[in-house]
Amino acid sequence: MDRLVIRGGRRLKGEVQISGAKNAALPIMASTILSQGKHNIKDVPHLRDVMTMGKLLANLGAGFHIHNNETIIDCDRIKNFEAPYDLVKTMRASVLVLCPLVARFGRAKVSLPGGCAIGARPINLHLMGLEKMGAKIQLESGYVIAKATRLKGASIYFDTITVTGTENLMMAAVLAKGTTILENAAREPEVVDLANCLIKMGARINGAGSSVIEIEGVDELKPIANYSIIPDRIESGTFMAVAGITGGDLVLKNCIPEHLDAVIMKLKDAGVVFKETKKGLRVIGPEKLIARDAKTIPYPGFPTDMQAQFMAMMTVAKGTSIIKETVFENRFMHVAELKRMGADINIEGGTATVKGVERLKGAPVMATDLRASASLVVAALCAKGETIIHRIYHLDRGYERMDEKLRQIGADIERLTS
Numbered sequence: 001m002d003r004l005v006i007r008g009g010r011r012l013k014g015e016v017q018i019s020g021a022k023n024a025a026l027p028i029m030a031s032t033i034l035s036q037g038k039h040n041i042k043d044v045p046h047l048r049d050v051m052t053m054g055k056l057l058a059n060l061g062a063g064f065h066i067h068n069n070e071t072i073i074d075c076d077r078i079k080n081f082e083a084p085y086d087l088v089k090t091m092r093a094s095v096l097v098l099c100p101l102v103a104r105f106g107r108a109k110v111s112l113p114g115g116c117a118i119g120a121r122p123i124n125l126h127l128m129g130l131e132k133m134g135a136k137i138q139l140e141s142g143y144v145i146a147k148a149t150r151l152k153g154a155s156i157y158f159d160t161i162t163v164t165g166t167e168n169l170m171m172a173a174v175l176a177k178g179t180t181i182l183e184n185a186a187r188e189p190e191v192v193d194l195a196n197c198l199i200k201m202g203a204r205i206n207g208a209g210s211s212v213i214e215i216e217g218v219d220e221l222k223p224i225a226n227y228s229i230i231p232d233r234i235e236s237g238t239f240m241a242v243a244g245i246t247g248g249d250l251v252l253k254n255c256i257p258e259h260l261d262a263v264i265m266k267l268k269d270a271g272v273v274f275k276e277t278k279k280g281l282r283v284i285g286p287e288k289l290i291a292r293d294a295k296t297i298p299y300p301g302f303p304t305d306m307q308a309q310f311m312a313m314m315t316v317a318k319g320t321s322i323i324k325e326t327v328f329e330n331r332f333m334h335v336a337e338l339k340r341m342g343a344d345i346n347i348e349g350g351t352a353t354v355k356g357v358e359r360l361k362g363a364p365v366m367a368t369d370l371r372a373s374a375s376l377v378v379a380a381l382c383a384k385g386e387t388i389i390h391r392i393y394h395l396d397r398g399y400e401r402m403d404e405k406l407r408q409i410g411a412d413i414e415r416l417t418s
Ligand code: EPZ
Pocket: 022, 023, 026, 092, 093, 119, 120, 121, 122, 123, 124, 125, 126, 127, 160, 161, 162, 163, 164, 165, 304, 305, 327, 328, 329, 370, 371, 398
């Protein structure tokens, strides 16, 4: 398994090209099931998870290939309606094919995703909504089997705000008979990107980005023609953390600051300086970060996907930071590894108390999930000495060429392939 070797202590300077958003690309790729014909999507990032979604679509009978910056998906010949366990277990977002399959073909057999490192991650709300729209749902040997002649519009209230739950049911509703209302819907920019793409396919959607989304079903949709995925706000946030912790000076190209208001405000409070320039968003790290508290909540609050990277910054900030994780029940897997590097962190339930230390020390550490691995990279870039990060396939799931991008801005980093 590949590992990264990082020698910390350098102030990173230069330009970083932010890639397309993984969490927008995955639902948009799944949405191609909703319409026959050849779909053309631009700026899809080259990531493990994207390749897994491509494999899943190919397994259904779709054609999938990437040509330069275009991802071409052809859903004319879908003849299989099953998302098998061996694919779904590697990527929970596979559940996003469930509703498009039922919406267009009236049937689907999708493996239950099972839990992951950060939590149980049930899909009960996805199934609740689908049932309300008239689907017959059975659970059998770890699979969801869903059937419907034609889905019908319904009013659906999410007890918990769910990003892929909102996306899945939006895709169920676009071909349903009648109107669907999604209440307490997720407001993430990736939900809006999916809605904008569906509207270009002919869907009738109002309110995406707010907590009430109204979808009026249509009889059919046309293929995606040249839709460009939004930039990845979490990759942008991760490089902001890199600038902050190394006292660096980076220009993030292809970043949408409005998607990161909560993160930018928090980092400004911690001493990071932001300047909008013609080339992109300039991010300048201070000599010493100031400890600040953070609490993760659904968008537009501070994102759970930035909690681990922010914690890495706080391990060397001046003062004590209280970080509350409210979205997932077990998203502190990075803490034990950061402590191996000399961080002073105590956990009580969903709250971590981080006392800033003078400097971290390089050590062999292990990635456990996508954002935990990003947190270890951020920490290693400022640690004294050498850090070896094992199991970086977790990082490759969500960051395109991370080691190359870091090397280009001056990091002493090497990927060892075994
Ligand atoms: C999406 O996951 C993202 N993944 C996650 O990003 C992100 O961390 C998460 O949203 C929260 O922002 C993709 O978009 C592919 P949820 P998702 O449904 O949709 C509970 C990354 O790092 N819940 O919004 O799976 C759930 O247990 C990944 O890129 C139910 O109880 O997350 C959690 O506590 C990690 N029942 C909360 O809701 C359900 O049916 C939020 O989960 C669904 C969710």
